[in-house]
Amino acid sequence: xxxxxxxxxxxxxxxxxxxxxxxxxxxxxxxxxxxxxxxxxxxxxxxxxxxxxxxxxxxxxxxxxxxxxxxxxxxxxxxxxxxxxxxxxxxxxxxxxxxxxxxxxxxxxxxxxxxxxxxxxxxxxxxxxxxxxxxxxxxxxxxxxxxxxxxxxxxxxxxxxxxxxxxxxxxxxxxxxxxxxxxxxxxxxxxxxx
Amino acid sequence: xxxxxxxxxxxxxxxxxxxxxxxxxxxxxxxxxxxxxxxxxxxxxxxxxxxxxxxxxxxxxxxxxxxxxxxxxxxxxxxxxxxxxxxxxxxxxxxxxxxxxxxxxxxxxxxxxxxxxxxxxxxxxxxxxxxxxxxxxxxxxxxxxxxxxxxxxxxxxxxxxxxxxxxxxxxxxxxxxxxxxxxxxxxxxxxxx
Numbered sequence: 001x002x003x004x005x006x007x008x009x010x011x012x013x014x015x016x017x018x019x020x021x022x023x024x025x026x027x028x029x030x031x032x033x034x035x036x037x038x039x040x041x042x043x044x045x046x047x048x049x050x051x052x053x054x055x056x057x058x059x060x061x062x063x064x065x066x067x068x069x070x071x072x073x074x075x076x077x078x079x080x081x082x083x084x085x086x087x088x089x090x091x092x093x094x095x096x097x098x099x100x101x102x103x104x105x106x107x108x109x110x111x112x113x114x115x116x117x118x119x120x121x122x123x124x125x126x127x128x129x130x131x132x133x134x135x136x137x138x139x140x141x142x143x144x145x146x147x148x149x150x151x152x153x154x155x156x157x158x159x160x161x162x163x164x165x166x167x168x169x170x171x172x173x174x175x176x177x178x179x180x181x182x183x184x185x186x187x188x189x190x191x192x193x194x
Numbered sequence: 195x196x197x198x199x200x201x202x203x204x205x206x207x208x209x210x211x212x213x214x215x216x217x218x219x220x221x222x223x224x225x226x227x228x229x230x231x232x233x234x235x236x237x238x239x240x241x242x243x244x245x246x247x248x249x250x251x252x253x254x255x256x257x258x259x260x261x262x263x264x265x266x267x268x269x270x271x272x273x274x275x276x277x278x279x280x281x282x283x284x285x286x287x288x289x290x291x292x293x294x295x296x297x298x299x300x301x302x303x304x305x306x307x308x309x310x311x312x313x314x315x316x317x318x319x320x321x322x323x324x325x326x327x328x329x330x331x332x333x334x335x336x337x338x339x340x341x342x343x344x345x346x347x348x349x350x351x352x353x354x355x356x357x358x359x360x361x362x363x364x365x366x367x368x369x370x371x372x373x374x375x376x377x378x379x380x381x382x383x384x385x386x387x
Contacts, residue, residue, distance in 0.1 A: 005231035005313060007201065008223045021215035023208045036202040120199050 009034030012077045030073065032124055034080035040117050045142055045189050049113045050086045053140070053187055057089055064177050066108070067092040074102040076132040083125065087111040089176075104132035108176035115142040126150065127158035136175050140187055147184050151175060203228030206271045224267065226317060228274035234310060239382040240280075243306045243333050246380055247281050254373045260301070261286055268303070269294040270325040277318065280306045280333075283369065297325040301369035306333040319343065320351035329368045333380055340377050344368060 010018075015031045018024060028039040042050070050070060057068040066089050073084045082101075088110040090102055110129060114121045121139050129137045130153040137160065139148040149172055152161035166172045171183045204212075209225045212218055222233040236244075244264050251262040260283055267278045276294070281304040284295040303322055307314045314332055322330045323346040330353065332341040339360050343353035359365045361384075364376045 005226065005229075005233075005317070008218075008221065008230040008232050010217070014217050017215050017217045018212055021211045021217070023204070023211050024202075027202065029202045032199070035199075038200040038202050040200075124199055 007035060009080060010036065011080045012075050012082055015082055030084045031080065031082040032128060039084065040120075043115065046086075046113050046115050049140055049142065049187065049189055053087055053111060053113070056182065056186060057087070060177070060180055061092060064180065065092045066090070066177065067095055069102070072102075074104070074107065076104055076128070079128055079132055081128055081132075083128065085110050085125075086113045089174075104129075104134055107134050109136045109138065109174045110134050111138045111140060113140040113142065118143055126160070129153070130160050131155050131158040138172075142189065145188055147172065147187060201229065203274065204230065205274050206269060206276055209276060224278045225274065225276040227321065233278065236280075236306075237308060239335055240306045240308055242382060243335070243380055244280050247304065247333075250375065250379055251281075251283060255283060255370060259286055260284065260369075263295075267294055268300060269296050270321065271296070273321055273325050275321055275325070277321065279303045279318075283367075297327055300327055302329045302331065302367050303327050304331040304333060306335065308335040311336055319353070322346070323353050324348050324351040335382065338381055340365065340380065 010031065011034070012031065015036070028041075029036050030039055054068055054070045057066065061067060069088050069090065071084055071086060072088075073082050074088065075082050088102070088107045090106045090108060094102060094106050112121045112125060118139070118141060126137065130150075133153050133155050135151070135153065137150040139150075141148055145168055147166040149164040149166055150160035150162065154161055164172070166184045168184050168188055171181045173179070173181050204225065205228070206225065209230070218230075222235070223230050224233055248262055248264055255262055262281070262283050264281045265278055267276045268282060269276050282295065282300055283302040285299045285301065287293075287295075287299055305314045305318055311332070311334060319330065319332075323343075326346050326348050328344070328346065330343040332343075334341055339358050342357040342359055342365055343355065345354035347354055357365070359377045361377050361381055364374050366372070366374055
């Protein structure tokens, strides 16, 4: 016997129509697996970390032909999703293409900074990004003071084949631009003793 | 701080914007407490109970002042809801008024429940009570009876008065005290032994 009703699900096109109809004015939402969910407000450590990473990647943009999107949506139509990750890096040439939103194939590296959203990022976002074939996904885990690096997405299973934890003091080279080494200390919040 | 995904809730105005934009075309949905939910398709006994109620009430409810309607939406703006009850009786509103029936104009709301019985009791009942729907019936196809709920408490979302009308018994709707409704006229026909 049903106690709960089935929530209606929506596709990316429905979602765009809702945006056009003004349903989400003054609201921060994203579309995840057909459901419209509220985004958690960004708190201080989270917010500053996002911008520290953005500054780091922006410094590389010209040399490597990259572009960093900060808190911008991108479409995963096959998964009825339009998430708004904290950051993602694409080829700079994407900006000169027709005015289309980026798709999963354009994303070289995607980063979520997680404090209160850690569970949501691991349970909901990770399988979504793996299914969409996002090549590399980082969770900057503020609670445990480390960077979780996920690679080799298995689109059928919605998991990543490769998982690495980068602790403070260690560094990581993104797969798509390996000549660039990112130190965990530069990304994680200052602990005040450094 | 929340750690779980929070589904976005919608107001009645949001919902109507979606309807106007054609987003909900060809979908069987209703708005319940700010959530857009799928409606379950009705089986035969469910359908015939509604059919019987329509015929019965259309014969007995005064033609001038009231309308009997089935499977159409009603508006509960304060509850961010626009459910589609199986059957309802509403006071006729002034001609030209372009709004769906609101709690003040509804004298009886009925849900016919089989697979949805638990949902109707746990979600729809408190919703209708909070909205101040004066009389709510659940035609309970599982236990073969009619549950009659009256005296809504809008604060607690409960009905103070509950009566179970078994097959063989009858009930007079609050709004129509002269109209006797036999449970057997609404409950599915029993096969002859």
